[in-house]
Amino acid sequence: MAQKPTLPQGTRDFNPLQVHRRKFILNTIEEVFKKYGFMPLETPAMENLNTLTGKYGDEGDQLLFKVLNSGNYLKNLTEYNNKGLLEESRDKTLLPSSDGSLNNLNAKTALPYISEKGLRYDLTVPFARYVVMNRNEITYPFKRYQMQPVWRADRPQQGRYREFWQCDADVIGSNSLLSEAEFLKIYDEVFTRLEIPVVIKINNRKLLSALAALTGSPEKFMDITIAIDKLDKIGESGVAEELKKCELNESQISQIIKFLSLAQSVAPLKELQQLFVGSTEGLQGCNELKKVFDLLMGLQLQNPVKIDVTLARGLSYYTGAIVEVQCTQGDFMASIGGGGRYDNLTGIFGLPDVSGVGISFGLDRIYLVMENLQKFPDYIKANHTKILFCYFDEPTQAFAFAATAKIREAGIAAEIYPDIVKKIGKQLEYANKLNIPFVGIVGSNEMESGKVVIKNLKEGTQEEMSIEKVIEKLKDNN
RNA sequence: GUGGUUUUAGCUCAGCUGGUUAGAGCGCCUGAUUGUGGUUCAGGAGGUCGCCGGUUCGAGCCCGGUAUUCCACCCCA
Structure with missing residues (x-):
């Protein structure tokens, strides 16, 4: 009757080592978030379906x-x-x-x-819901961070899962571009700490919107955005073809291609300003970008921040800045973080005119990148036990148990083999398999002398010493 | 949602044009070693070949369905 258990598609277990490594990433991000004054928030895995639907476009609704x-x-x-x-x-x-x-x-x-009810698709919409529900208790501008799993009924592939973690930080209730600059700095700081080389790309939705207006088909905004987002994948001709499919004419397409040519430009800002002369929205987008860059001038970032006019990002609620972070080394180059400004996300829930801006870190993809680039520190292990106590019978078990407690009191991770087994080899094997560096052996001889035999499993050496000496030795060994 | 791909021992994988009893490495268990792991040596256990159905005298191998893995598209972290 035994049926083979399996996991639902796109979900994974995490073994002890993986959990520690994931926590390493989470802790790094959280430390930086806290340093910038963000406060933690957690929301339920489930939301009412009417909270979630309609926020991510038709495509998104299907993935709920x-x-x-x-x-x-x-x-x-x-x-x-x-x-x-x-x-x-x-x-x-x-x-x-x-x-x-x-x-x-x-x-x-x-x-x-x-x-x-539905499982949350991201952390931004639940956050908006929270803000609206607690609008009177919140002190604005409200800076919150949130690190929790989200679920999408997507088909899994490389770096894409049906359950994955996002680490979000948002500021809501301020439209200062200072926040944008701070978030870019946060990206830079986190990835510097994790030793992942990245490029931080930034764009402004207003430019894309102005571009659509410029071509005379503002209603084609989404089509145009989606098409130019594919530039690095399908090239200029590919984009032109996509646009043709969306029923744009030759002159419109050439206008858009001209815009795209700025993607390679060294100083796109000036050229953009020329392009958008006469478009208030376009110029505003340029000014916002410029302001953010001006603010960044004094900050000394370790990673490059680049204007990328092809950066579109799907989420339909972005209205101003859009950012995305890509690793620049290794096999896995997909986006490992993204964000932007949304001017009216809470509006749907009845709280209009609240501007917010936020970023997200994709924990699972960061993990992939770090594994690929071998950036996890060696000190992260499946367990961090320093010593395992071994013994032979009931009296020595009691002695070893007390010894274990003393070691733990000194703040050192210690274990005692739980069962009385005749063979001490079994206990040593346990320590060896778990990579525990030391064992303490307690037999009748040791009990008499009040000392224990400490064996270094890596070197194979052993010596007899008091518990106090053991504590000293293990502390030195950290 | 669309297309391709994977599934054989605990793990990684062989398995010929369909033909006896399905293999290897690693891991696991026992012993050499009744107070010493890792290393070495000797021996051993372990498989309804993802699942359901079909073709065939005969299916791990061929066909259909389904699940699953990975990859690409759409889209996205």
């Missing part, structure tokens, strides 16, 4: 994990059917067939009746 209602989750559906309430509904297309059978249902039409 929905949670089935509790109890008889088909009840609502059948009741609606039986009572003929279909007629009263404001949108009949969302409802099941009225012939009393559920045969014609599909997932989309049935969804509102069987699910009202």
Whole structure:
């Protein structure tokens, strides 16, 4: 009957070493967040579906994990059917067939009746929800950080999982560009600490929006944005083709290509200003970029910050700056962080005119990069036990147990083998497999002298000494 | 959601055009060593070949379905 257990697609277990390494990354990020005055926040894994839907575009809605209602989750559906309430509904297309059978249902039409909760897709929308719910208790500008898992019903591939962690920091209730500059500095600081070489790319949504207006098709903003985002993948001709598919004409396309040519420019800001002469929005985007760079002048960053006019980023709520961080070394070059400014995220929840800006670190991708570049410090191990006590029988067990306690009191991680086993080799083998550097052996001889034999497993040497000496020795060995 | 790919011992993988009893390395267990791991030597255990169905005298191998791995697209951390 034993069935082979498996994991849901796109999820992973983390073994002890992996957990320690992930925590190393998390701690590094958290330390920096705290240093900049951000305060921690945690929100539930589940949100009401109506909090989540419509915030990430159609594509995003599809990637939401929905949670089935509790109890008889088909009840609502059948009741609606039986009572003929279909007629009263404001949108009949969302409802099941009225012939009393559920045969014609599909997932989309049935969804509102069987699910009202979903797993969070990111940390920004739950944060916006929190701000709106606690608007009167919060001191603005509110700076919060949040490091929790998020879920997307995406198809897994390299660096992409269905459950993964984001580490977000946001400032809400201020539209100062100082925040943008601070966030860039935070990116720089974290990745410097983690020893990951990165390039920090920055752009401004206003430029993209102004570009769309400039071509005379402002409604094609999303299409244009998505197309130019692919520049480094499919090249200029590819972008032009994409744009053609979106029904843009030759002169519009050439205008956009001209804009893209600035991607290679050394000083794109000046050229951008020329391009957007006459566009208030475009010029505003330029000015914002300039201001951020001016602020960064005095900060001495370790990693390059580059204007990248092709940087688009999908999330539909960004309105000002958009940033993205890419590793510049190794096999895995995908984005390991991103963020931007959103002027009206809380508006949907009834709190208009609150500007926010934030960034996110992708823990799992940072892990991949660090593994790839071998940047994890050697001192991170699966366990950090310094010494294992071994013994032979009940009296020596009691003695070893007391000795273990004394070592621990001194602040040193110590273990005692829990079972009385005849062979001491078994206990040594345990220490060896767990990479515990020392064992303390307690037999009747040692008990008499009140000392223990300390063996260095790496060197194979051993000597007899008092517990006090052991503590001294292990402290030196840190 | 679309396309390709993977799945054989605990792990990493061989397995020929379909043909006896499915192999290797590592790991695991026992012993050489009744107070010494790691190293060495000798021996041993372990597999419904992802799952369901089909073709065939005969399937790990061929066909269909399904799950899963990894990769690409869409999109994204």
